[in-house]
Amino acid sequence: MEGTYLKKFVLFLMIALSLAACSNSEGASTDAQETKDVKLVLDWTPNTNHTGLYVAKAKGYFEEQGLDVEIMLPGEAGADQLVASGQADFGISAQETLTEARIQDIPVVSIGAIIQHNTSGFASPKDKDITSPADYEGKTYGGWGAPVEKAVLDSLMKKEDADVEKVDIVNMGNSDFFTAVERDIDFAWIYYGWTGVEAELRGQELNMQYLTDYSEKLDYYTPVITTNETMVEEDSEIVQSFMAAATKGYQFAIDHPQEAADHLIEAVPDLDPELVRASQEWLSPKYKDDAERWGQQELSVWSNYAEWMLENGLLEEELDAEAAFTNEFLPQ
Template identity: 55%
Template sequence: MRSRIALILIFTLIIGLLPGCGQKAENRELTPVTVILDWFPNTNHTGLYVAKEKGFYEEEGLEVKIVNPGEGGTAQLIAAGKGDFGISYQEEVTYARAEDIPVVAIAAVIQHNTSGFASPADRNIKNPKDFEGKTYGGWGSPMENAMLKALMDKYGADFSKVNIINIGTADFFTSLEKDIDFAWIYYGWTGIEAELKNIPLNFIKLRDEHEALDFYTPVIITSEEKIKNNPELVKKFMRATARGYQFSIENPEQAAAILLKAAPELNSQLVKKSQQYLAAEYQADAPRWGEMKKEVWQKFADFMYQNGLIKKNIDPAKAFTNEFLP
């Protein structure tokens, strides 16, 4: 028995001395990876921060840096090689593909579109017909006009009777104090914030009003070049990221704490409640987190093309892939 134990101890010692063996993960040479966000850190991004904090990226041999966006859209930055992966949305990817900017969506962060047009209940905007005579606060995107018109046409309403004001990146609640009646929001953040502020909202969810508007927002993107030249890196990144979002689905309270650790400037009450809301939305009815459907990409691309938002239609099969989802 003693000789057997001695042999085990000697074997263990030898293994520990061999190059690369017995080393802690932090002593291994990690591959640097940069992820560019679409906006300031929020619960859309929690899975990324969880994967980083829990060591999921490190287990894949990756050293991930998460950065806020700079000038220009995320798609342009990723296509230009300024980052390896980015947070974008189907609208931006479709615009990019129509302009031959070679970016590809590799996961849907949230399975269904949780955005819509929100207004304080006292504005009495209950459906798109009620947009007539009201003031919309937007950021000057042609997409906004197309969506407003499509929804109003469905109800026989006159789009020309909407007063549209460009409020840029102004806060929704601040804008309401400046005679804005309604705006486009993500319910999982601004809608939850309204609940916390005890501001009753009427919320017209886009996916309930038009089938083409149940598009993926946000999505994770990378470049065609990255997929072609380093598919193994994409696989490793997505394997760890999927674990991060799965953890967030199963443990929203812990996930919220991790996000708040990374971004302590955020409202903790808002983050916690938003995380609870998104825990049920990240995967929703999909067979796995991140999976996307061709018909969703096709319908939304057709909508954009038919409304003159893109000069040419795109091949949806080239705009996204589920290949790298674990």
């Protein structure tokens, strides 16, 4: 009798273990099915503007939200077009390009400001002696061929009764700033958080005219995180989850700049580690800056810049600023 009971007990135990294994397997399968593949396209090569996203991926913040995020480079199509067409779910853009896109009925929406204030401006080596927009006359500006460049130069120079027509504007393509200014360029438009910090590391002194020093309307959001209108309307939960993870990533980068920099370096080993760490130290306090929370966007900023673009002939019609951005997906 004892042998019979023992056999029954062993059989019962085996069945129980088998059922538990099946249950765990089914649970794992369910979890895998719930994970959503998401594509994020950058605006340019990876840099410290993107650190919070790489942190969110490395530390599992996206995974916690049920997202498997692939970070892509834009290629020739550009981030706005890839996001608008649904080839990417999220993207990195800037207020100036998104404003132009929406005027052309490209359905891209900004869902978070990565940096609160515009950190860009016109830079030149100190020995060029360009200390104000008036000094641009007779000099060569190296740009990328966008109409907004001449409009911004004109806007700044007019404040000092200078003439933008006296600036030689050339397209320097993908030339490195430091190579270009040694060769045939006097000044260029840079983001100080990357190129300016690199100049510091090189021991090269720059003269810098920040756009925000000359016009409040030029203090626009650059860069921003975007998605398309279909995602906002039909997949709002995914957008909410993505921004929850991104917010956590950028907050980590604000609080722990050096560790955040290490995550970017590990993900993109081709980057110069010294530059990444120095840039991150400079940029981290500027992500949130004086806003009540990271990612916050204000209607006045969108309206002011669109008004400036319209005044300078860069837009064919007024922008519906309220439709161009939303704060609804930022964590409270």
